[in-house]
Amino acid sequence: MLYVTFVNTATGANLGVWSWNGIGPWAQVGFTAALAANESVRSVLAANTDLFAVTALITGTGDDTVTTHSLYYFDSTNFVDAGIQDAAIGLPNSVAYDGSNYWFTAGADILTGTTADAIDVDLTAPSAFFGGVTNLAPSAVCAFTTRDGTVYDYNASWSAASSVFENYRDTDYAFGLPAYVDYGTKQALLVPTRVYPRSSSDVSPAGGYLEFDAFGFNAATAEANENYDLVADAINFSISLDGLSVRSIVAFNNDTLFALTDGNGLWSDHFSAGSWSGWRRE
Structure with a gap:
C-alpha cells in the first residue's frame, strides 16, 4: 500500500493523507478526531510496519504566530493520537525502530516510545x-x-x-x-x-x-x-x-x-x- 499527502496547488489547501493499493482509485485516510481549522498534515513516516502522520497547527498572527506539532499513528482504519498533541517541538521529520523503541527526530527534540500509541519527548536526549x-x-x-x-x-x-x-x-x-x-x-x-x-x-x-x-x-x-x-x-x-x-x-x-x-x-x-x-x- 502506498500512502502520500496531497496539496491543492491552486489554493494551497492541504488535502490530507491518501492511500493507493496499486489497482483501484485513491482513497482518503481519515482521523478519528477532526483536525483543527488551522491544522494540516505535513508528512507521513513509517517504521516497523507502522505508519505515522505528522501535523502542524498554526495559531496567532504576525510576530505572535505559534506552530505546534502532533503525531498520529494508523490503526489500520484511521489515524489515532500517538501521544504527541499540539506540542511545542520541531517538525518530526524521520523515524526509526530499534527492535524495542521508536525514535523520531523533531528539530531540537527526540521523541520515543515502545508502542506506536505512547510516543513522548525523550528528556535524556x-x-x-x-x-x-x-x-x-x-x-x-x-x-x-x-x-x-x-x-x-x-x-x-x-x-x-x-x-x-x-x-x-x-x-x-x-x-x-x-x-x-x-x-x-x-x-x-x-x-x-x-x-x-x-x-x-x-x-x-x-x-x-x-x-x-x-x-x-x-x-x-x-x-x-x-x-x-x-x-x-x-x-x-x-x-x-x-x-x-x-x-x-x-x-x-x-x-x-x-x-x-x-x-x-x-x-x-x-x-x-x-x-x-x-x-x-x-
Whole structure:
C-alpha cells in the first residue's frame, strides 16, 4: 500500500493523507478526531510496519504566530493520537525502530516510545538540532545526525557526540536524513551533507555525503571513509554527488539507494551481482 499527502496547488489547501493499493482509485485516510481549522498534515513516516502522520497547527498572527506539532499513528482504519498533541517541538521529520523503541527526530527534540500509541519527548536526549535518524539493523543501534556536523548513536543509552565533521576549508557540515544499507559483505551508514543556514553568518557547505563503516558503529569514535568505496567508488562519487547539497538518502531492500538533492535532482545507486552501479541521475 502506498500512502502520500496531497496539496491543492491552486489554493494551497492541504488535502490530507491518501492511500493507493496499486489497482483501484485513491482513497482518503481519515482521523478519528477532526483536525483543527488551522491544522494540516505535513508528512507521513513509517517504521516497523507502522505508519505515522505528522501535523502542524498554526495559531496567532504576525510576530505572535505559534506552530505546534502532533503525531498520529494508523490503526489500520484511521489515524489515532500517538501521544504527541499540539506540542511545542520541531517538525518530526524521520523515524526509526530499534527492535524495542521508536525514535523520531523533531528539530531540537527526540521523541520515543515502545508502542506506536505512547510516543513522548525523550528528556535524556543530547542538546542538538537533529537532522535525522536510522536504525543499523539488525542491531539495536540507532544513528542520529545533527545540523552541527556531529553524529550520535543510541544503544541502550546515548553515546557521546562524534567529532565535528568539516569540509576541506574547515567549515562544519550540516547533516540531513541518513540511510543504512547492509549488502552482506559490508554495512554502510550514509550521512548526507546539505547547505543549511545555521545563522545569517553561518551557512553549512555542500559535500554530497559522508560514509561510515557501520559494523560495530560507535559515534564517539567514528571516522568517515575517505575512500568512498562502500556503495560506489571515489571517481563515481566525485562526478556525481560530491559538492551537492543532499537532503536525504533512502535505502530499499539493501540493494537500492536514492539521494534527494536540493536543486540537482534525484540520484540512484543499485547493487547487483556483487557490486554497486554507482550514482546516476534519474
